Amino acid sequence: MSKRLSTQSTILLFVSAGLLVVSIFLQWWGMKFYAPQYPQGLNIIVYPYKLAGEIDIVNSLNHYIGMARFSEESFPELQYLPWIITGMGLLIIITALVRRRSLLYGVIGLFIIGGILGLYSIRYWLVKFGTELDPMAPITIDPFVPPIIGRNTIANFETISYFSYGSFVLGFVFLLLLYPLWKERKKG
Structure with a gap:
């Protein structure tokens, strides 16, 4: 089996590296809050480098149940994730330039981790x-854990x-990384 990647696979790796970097500027995850007084909903939107949405309003409401304030400083990941x-x-670009399958396996492993x-x-x-x-909050509710996805x-x-x-772009990048291994599985 050949250990070098084809030209087509190399091009796909360059595309995947570009899309990965573009994903930095897209929202990755969010949560929308609906209540009778907010029928249009309030948003918390998470980018890899910042929070967006109606954070101040959500924080003022969360105060009543004793929840800590959301801020970019609360999430250290936002400082180093980009x-x-x-x-x-850059690792994907190096893999594309070197064209070695063994490096691609390593990149895929890092992506999964x-x-x-x-x-x-x-x-x-x-x-x-x-x-x-906070047990001293004006309104006492039982602790809760919202789901990562869902209601x-x-x-x-x-x-x-x-x-x-941004998360969908990450999924597409992952598929682009896997495609050369699938496409070239019988090459050699």
């Missing part, structure tokens, strides 16, 4: 914010958690 993504993009760590991080913060409630009810709010565009 650098990790850029580094992964990064995905697992990313899901763990989301879950960690959902548990931390939902269970470490949840917290007091009079219904929340919907979802992956967004």
Whole structure:
């Protein structure tokens, strides 16, 4: 079996590196809050480098149940995640230039580890914010953990958690990384 990647596979690796870097500027995950007083919903939108949405309003409401404030400083990942993504993009480019399957296996392994760590991080913060409630808050509710994806009810709010565009781009990048191995599996 040949250990070198074809020209087509090399081009796909360059495309995947470009898409990976573009994903930095797209939202990856979000949560929407609906209540009778907010029928249009309030958003928390997570990019790899910042939070967006109606964060101030959500924080003012969360205060009543004793939840810690959301801020970019609360999530250290937002400080270094763009650098990790850029580094992964550079590893993919190096793999494309060297054209070695063994390097591609390594990149795919790192990508899988990064995905697992990313899901763990989301879950960690959902548990931390939902269970470490101030017992002296004006409104007492039971600790809760919203799902990474799906619906949840917290007091009079219904929340919907979802992956967004950037996450879909990451999934497509992963498929582009796998494609050369599948395409060239019988080559040699």
